[in-house]
Amino acid sequence: MQTDKTLTIAALQLPTLGMQATKLEFYLRTAHSRGVKVVLLGEYVLNHFFKELPNLTMNMVKKQSDKHIELLKNFALKYQMVFVAPIILVKDEKYIKTIVKINEKSIAYYEQQILMPYKHWNEKKMFANKIKKLEAPLIFKVEGFKIMVMGGFELHFDYFWQEVIRNKIDLVLLPTASTFDSHNRWREIIKTKAFLHGCYILRANRLGEFKEKEIKWKFYGDSMLVEPTGEIYMMLEDKESMLIETISKNVIKEHRESWAFEDELTQRRNI
Numbered sequence: 001m002q003t004d005k006t007l008t009i010a011a012l013q014l015p016t017l018g019m020q021a022t023k024l025e026f027y028l029r030t031a032h033s034r035g036v037k038v039v040l041l042g043e044y045v046l047n048h049f050f051k052e053l054p055n056l057t058m059n060m061v062k063k064q065s066d067k068h069i070e071l072l073k074n075f076a077l078k079y080q081m082v083f084v085a086p087i088i089l090v091k092d093e094k095y096i097k098t099i100v101k102i103n104e105k106s107i108a109y110y111e112q113q114i115l116m117p118y119k120h121w122n123e124k125k126m127f128a129n130k131i132k133k134l135e136a137p138l139i140f141k142v143e144g145f146k147i148m149v150m151g152g153f154e155l156h157f158d159y160f161w162q163e164v165i166r167n168k169i170d171l172v173l174l175p176t177a178s179t180f181d182s183h184n185r186w187r188e189i190i191k192t193k194a195f196l197h198g199c200y201i202l203r204a205n206r207l208g209e210f211k212e213k214e215i216k217w218k219f220y221g222d223s224m225l226v227e228p229t230g231e232i233y234m235m236l237e238d239k240e241s242m243l244i245e246t247i248s249k250n251v252i253k254e255h256r257e258s259w260a261f262e263d264e265l266t267q268r269r270n271i
Helices: 022-033 050-055 058-079 152-156 158-166 183-197 249-259 261-269
Strands: 006-013 038-041 082-091 094-102 107-111 139-142 145-149 171-176 200-205 207-212 215-220 224-226 232-235 241-248
Touching: 006 022, 006 200, 006 224, 022 058, 022 241, 038 171, 038 200, 050 207, 058 082, 058 094, 082 171, 152 171, 152 183, 158 183, 171 183, 183 200, 183 224, 224 241, 232 241, 241 249, 249 261
Parallel strands: 006 038, 038 082, 145 171, 171 200
Antiparallel strands: 006 241, 082 094, 094 107, 139 145, 200 224, 207 215, 224 232
8 A cells, every 4th residue: 555645734823923933932842843944924924014004105115025044044954844825016116016935945926817806895906916927826745745726816716726737736735815704605615625636735723903993903813724625634624723634635535536626627627
């Protein structure tokens, strides 16, 4: 019998971090002691929530991003981990919403391709991300597992899930900043996508509050790991915490063989 390949991963559930590394290193020491190889942070953890940006100078935002990138580079080298975290870059006096992937040898950025365009939540207006033909999100390998990074809002678009199938992705990393009463919707979508695409999904949702006029935006956590079976394997509640779990190649293989969704599509492609 073939030996099962496994990978230990973590999601950090935090509010916006300050410039100090103390809190982050506290969690990373624990993660390292448990063999974690990939760490995911939620949206607007390394930076302030986008509605707070007009109250900050662009130089302050840039310093915050630069500081956290340098910290993660140092932690990646120290703990031999891969970090994936949304971060705001400043280019030509404009904000770009990206997700950074940092390991001990390199750094790569994924510029989120579809941003929320709604009146109450208009990231599309705030950020200068280019509107262009869609491309595959950031994909990389860790210890034999194929991993894809997807912006939280991009979860809703089939194009990105077609890339999951095409690239035989084992794990989708989903950083979010979900609020209001969207708990159940997010849970059900993530569970369904994991089941239909035969992959694990690790979601890291931020904590904290933002008050706008009389409306309080409460970021509720609910960070979770969902199995290819569509079952929630582990979920955090609404407190600052860290999720650490181990994923299995055999679980992915068994699910894909049992349901054979991809096999049926492949047969029809070859006709």
